Amino acid sequence: MPERLGLFGVAIAPVAAVWPWLTGTTGVAAPCPLRWLTGVPCPGCGLTTAAVALVHGDVLGAIRANPVILGLAVLALAVGPLLGLRALGVLPAPVAWSVRARRMAGRGVVLLALASWVFQLIRLGVG
Template sequence: MPRYLSVPERLGVFGLGVGAAAAAWPATVSATGVALPCPLRWLTGVPCPACGLTTASVALVRGDVAGSVAANPAVLALAALALVVGPLLGLRAIGALPPPVPWSQRARRHLGWGLGLLALANWACQLNRLGIG
């Protein structure tokens, strides 16, 4: 069975979904008054690596890049993937690009370590920003 999306493409599609949700989120909260807290921070007081991603996404959708980066710098990587994946998927849909080639086990391991280190660095930024630790 062919793979239709690579891992970076899946992250980009996730980024597109985050962007769409960020555009609708402020109106939803205003209309309903319901906001969802971060479960980890609510239970333990410790923010997760994705803490501030909603705030960062909403700020980025509104064009406030500095506020977005201040809330969670990882949003820029997610936004970059989202911008690239749209045209890429369009080109695949019309047959201009072939399906993704599976990565080697070594490449997947390196990507996993790289993403893990980026998540840890982002978490350290969040802990520092919030004065925890």
């Protein structure tokens, strides 16, 4: 799971690097369906802004938009060396998580999403 999230972060970085140019020249945007329909932000609101800010070196702007991006960035930075060390045989292949570990991770993700949602509601002045 952390490796998959890290690879997702690696894939997002080049998109975030060109996103301002793409939206500026084409007018294409990625609106949040929940916010568009209800006016209420989702837990992931601000992640695109945060990713763009982080890729362009604005760490404080990224944190202001959505602090969750920092965790994704750490995983993205760690996944390359981790996969390389596994490919060289220095580290063993990942072991499947136990049912208990998956449940705990799932609960952690839910808590993180709730915290992110509260952050977004406060940041955007909703409620």
